[in-house]
Amino acid sequence: MDITGRKLFVRALMEEGVDTIFGYPGGMVTDIMDELYKQDEIRLVLPRHEQALIHEAEGYAKSTGKVGVCLVTSGPGATNTITGLADAHYDNIPLVCFTGQVPLNLIGNDAFQEVDIVGMTRSITKYGVTVRDRKDLGKIIKMAFHIARTGKPGPVLVDIPKDIQIKTGDSKYPETISIRGYKPNEGVHIGQLKKAYKLLKSAQKPLILAGGGILLGNAQEELKKLAETMKIPVVTTVMGKGAILANHPYYIGNSGMHGRYAANIAVSECDVLFSIGTRFNDRITGDLNEFAPKAKIVHIDIDTAAISRNVVVDVPIVADARLALQKLNEWAEPKNTRRWIEDIRRWDQENPLEMRRDKGMTPQMIMEAVNQAFDSCVITTDVGQHQMWAAQYLEINEGKQFITSGGLGTMGFGFPAAIGAKIGNPDKPVICITGDGGFQMNMQEMATSVTEGAPVIICLFNNQYLGMVRQMQQLFYGKRYEATCLRRRKTCPANCKGKNEACPPYLPDFMQFAKAYGAHAIRVEKEEEIAEAFKQAKSYTDAPTVIEFVISSDEIVLPMVQGGNPMSKMILK
Numbered sequence: 324m325d326i327t328g329r330k331l332f333v334r335a336l337m338e339e340g341v342d343t344i345f346g347y348p349g350g351m352v353t354d355i356m357d358e359l360y361k362q363d364e365i366r367l368v369l370p371r372h373e374q375a376l377i378h379e380a381e382g383y384a385k386s387t388g389k390v391g392v393c394l395v396t397s398g399p400g401a402t403n404t405i406t407g408l409a410d411a412h413y414d415n416i417p418l419v420c421f422t423g424q425v426p427l428n429l430i431g432n433d434a435f436q437e438v439d440i441v442g443m444t445r446s447i448t449k450y451g452v453t454v455r456d457r458k459d460l461g462k463i464i465k466m467a468f469h470i471a472r473t474g475k476p477g478p479v480l481v482d483i484p485k486d487i488q489i490k491t492g493d494s495k496y497p498e499t500i501s502i503r504g505y506k507p508n509e510g511v512h513i514g515q516l517k518k519a520y521k522l523l524k525s526a527q528k529p530l531i532l533a534g535g536g537i538l539l540g541n542a543q544e545e546l547k548k549l550a551e552t553m554k555i556p557v558v559t560t561v562m563g564k565g566a567i568l569a570n571h572p573y574y575i576g577n578s579g580m581h582g583r584y585a586a587n588i589a590v591s592e593c594d595v596l597f598s599i600g601t602r603f604n605d606r607i608t609g610d611l612n613e614f615a616p617k618a619k620i621v622h623i624d625i626d627t628a629a630i631s632r633n634v635v636v637d638v639p640i641v642a643d644a645r646l647a648l649q650k651l652n653e654w655a656e657p658k659n660t661r662r663w664i665e666d667i668r669r670w671d672q673e674n675p676l677e678m679r680r681d682k683g684m685t686p687q688m689i690m691e692a693v694n695q696a697f698d699s700c701v702i703t704t705d706v707g708q709h710q711m712w713a714a715q716y717l718e719i720n721e722g723k724q725f726i727t728s729g730g731l732g733t734m735g736f737g738f739p740a741a742i743g744a745k746i747g748n749p750d751k752p753v754i755c756i757t758g759d760g761g762f763q764m765n766m767q768e769m770a771t772s773v774t775e776g777a778p779v780i781i782c783l784f785n786n787q788y789l790g791m792v793r794q795m796q797q798l799f800y801g802k803r804y805e806a807t808c809l810r811r812r813k814t815c816p817a818n819c820k821g822k823n824e825a826c827p828p829y830l831p832d833f834m835q836f837a838k839a840y841g842a843h844a845i846r847v848e849k850e851e852e853i854a855e856a857f858k859q860a861k862s863y864t865d866a867p868t869v870i871e872f873v874i875s876s877d878e879i880v881l882p883m884v885q886g887g888n889p890m891s892k893m894i895l896k
Contacts, residue, residue: 325491328460329358332421332488335464336365338496341392343746345380347373349396350436351423354488356394368746368775371767373400375739377407378765381416382743385726386701386753390471391743393420398436401482405444406733408478412447413730414562415539417476419467424453426486441482449477454484457492465500474507475626476539508625511642511650519597519621519638520654526595526619528663529555532578532607535562535729536600536624536644543567545648546599552655556667558586560601561714562729569718575667576676580606580884581711584893585671587882590615591891592666599623600644603634604730605886613889623647674882674895676715684850686784689872690716693754693782696857698722700752701744705737705761708790709782711880713756735764738781742768745777752780752861759785759809759833769840772867780860781869786876787822787829794879798894822876833871843868 326334332355336344343366348356359367370376373395380391391411395401401422411418425434430453441451450470454460460483467479523529537546543566550557550573557567558578567574576583578590590596596618601607603622608614614634622629622636623644630639640647678687690712693702699722704710706728719725726744728736741755762783772779784790789807796804802820811819812827837844843863845856847870860868882893 324494326494327489327491328457328483329354329488331460331492331494331496332464332483333358333362333365334494335461335496336392339390339468341365341390343368343383344392344394345370345376345383345743346394347376347396347400349400349423351397351425351485352394354485355421355423355483368771370739370771372765373403374406374735375765375768375771377404377418377420378410378733378736378739379743379746379768379771380418381407381411381414381736382703382726382740383747384416384418384743385740386724386744387747389747390468391416391418393418395420396423396436397425397440398438400436401440402438402443405447406731408444408480409447410728410731410733410736411478412449414728415476415535416478417471418478419471420478420480422480422482424482424484427455427484428486430484441480444480447478448480451480451482453482454487457487457490460487460492461496462500465497466502469500469502470505508627508641508643509646511647512640513650515638515640516642516647516650519623519640520651522595522619522621522638523553523555523597524656524658526658528592528594529553529658529660530589530593530596530618531555531557532560532590532596532598532601533557533563533566534560534599534601537563537566540600540625540644542599542645542648545645545652547571548652549648549655552652553658554660554664555597555658556589556660556664558582558589560607560729561727563601564714564725565719565723568720570720573664575671577714578607579890580609580886581715581880581882582890583671583676583715584674584882584895585667587884587890587893588670589667591617591889593618595619595621597621598636599648602629602632602730605633608634609884609888609890613891684848684853684872684874686712686874686878687716688850689782689784689853692853692857694718696854696861697752697754700724700754701726701741701748702754702756703727703737703741703744704755705757706732706734707758707761708786708794708878708880709756709758709784715880734761736761738762738779739765739768739771741779741781742772742775742777745772745779746775753777754780754782756782757784758790759783759787760789766836769837769842769867773841778864778867781867783833783869783871784874785829785833785871786874786878788876790876790878791880793876797879798883799885833869837867837869842866845870846873847871848873
């Protein structure tokens with residue numbers, strides 16, 4: 324029996340096990356929306372902006388392990404997803420984004436709301452295609468889900484012209500798919516792995532660098548086993564936070580630009596750096612000529628293109644993290660690393676990760692309160708100073724998950740990602756760590772949080788500035804705070820040097836904003852108010868809660884490595 328393309332679309336989603344789709348209507352997807360109306364197996368979530376929509380799908384995907392699914396119309400609907408697609412690409416999040424398109428006969432004619440979205444996103448998607456024949460629709464959708472979730476996960480874009488949606492054709496949806504030229508690596512090169520193990524076995528100062536690939540590959544237990552058996556200390560990237568539990572005795576902390584002192588020194592002093600699932604981007608390496616200068620480097624990654632792209636390594640291994648670690652654990656034998664671990668602990672004692680506690684409320688105090696208030700939860704962050712404080716001080720132990728934007732560093736990510744995570748995990752507390760700048764990029768999603776019954780807790784760090792840029796201006800640009808003060812008005816002095824008594828009031832009033840949407844609002848200005856605020860927020864299950872933490876504009880993230888410097892050259896005070 325022949326059916327319309329739109330009917331096949333909905334059937335395909337059901338066959339793929341999709342239970343939630345984040346969609347925004349428009350002229351070129353009204354037929355699909357109408358078909359979604361006729362069923363009740365798939366939940367349609369209506370965000371308030373397409374960029375937020377795709378971040379919500381990212382949060383849903385990362386927190387559930389499922390493929391995130393989006394549906395937007397052509398033209399501006401499609402282009403508004405580009406930032407989210409790039410974010411998912413760099414952080415390897417499995418997404419299938421469906422875009423409506425003008426009818427086939429109008430493509431290339433500058434029709435109303437026509438753009439070449441496939442061409443625009445070619446470099447930030449694993450696969451992108453415009454469906455040009457109704458008979459290919461089922462096969463293409465099957466390919467999209469297969470590509471998105473296999474190998475190194477990532478976003479796939481399927482552009483569906485309006486006439487394809489209404490044209491009839493075969494009702495069959497393929498059970499399996501074979502894609503010529505697409506063969507994700509499912510094995511491990513034993514010879515290369517033996518070389519890596521030989522290096523580890525002979526090392527005096529071995530160190531494991533765990534990236535987001537550990538989490539993507541569900542290889543946490545295998546990593547833990549290797550570290551414990553061979554007694555090797557572990558550092559993580561920001562995206563790898565949670566790859567090994569925060570309370571594990573072999574865990575040192577995050578390395579990189581705002582990493583723990585002991586972690587960065589350990590990278591600089593180790594003789595074998597065993598890296599798994601990281602791209603070695605500049606925020607991890609700093610000056611490439613000075614990165615792990617004493618070490619032989621092993622690099623395990625499922626993506627061939629990631630190997631030796633930035634750091635030329637001694638033993639490259641293209642493999643799934645879990646498979647590689649499982650094999651290594653078959654060979655692993657205990658090592659005597661006592662002196663090496665003692666050195667690392669001494670470095671940590673010399674320069675502990677600690678903020679002052681004698682001048683009022685600090686970000687560290689807030690993060691410690693989150694640690695104490697929630698045993699099991701999903702935590703998302705926006706991008707900025709608060710993200711780094713979260714990476715530094717949040718303890719990701721059993722039952723907790725940390726979701727952030729690492730590769731692209733997208734302001735506006737945190738709040739919608741939290742909403743998506745809450746929709747995917749309705750019985751788990753979801754906390755968003757955000758700043759007053761990042762929150763305002765997608766604050767309209769408060770409507771989505773309320774209407775979709777996704778009562779997230781928003782921890783809003785309000786320092787009245789774009790804090791991370793201000794920090795650089797403070798340290799390296801003579802305190803010339805250009806375009807970072809969020810209180811600035813046209814009437815302010817041209818060369819303002821910072822907050823003073825003449826400053827105008829801050830806009831908006833986040834408490835009134837929250838209440839306008841029917842959300843709860845709590846303002847915290849003192850350390851002694853923190854615990855009670857979280858207690859209240861946990862009791863509100865009917866709507867989201869904004870906790871506005873009023874922090875000093877002068878708080879900065881330390882340690883810090885200035886861009887281009889070696890990671891051993893940290894600013895500590």
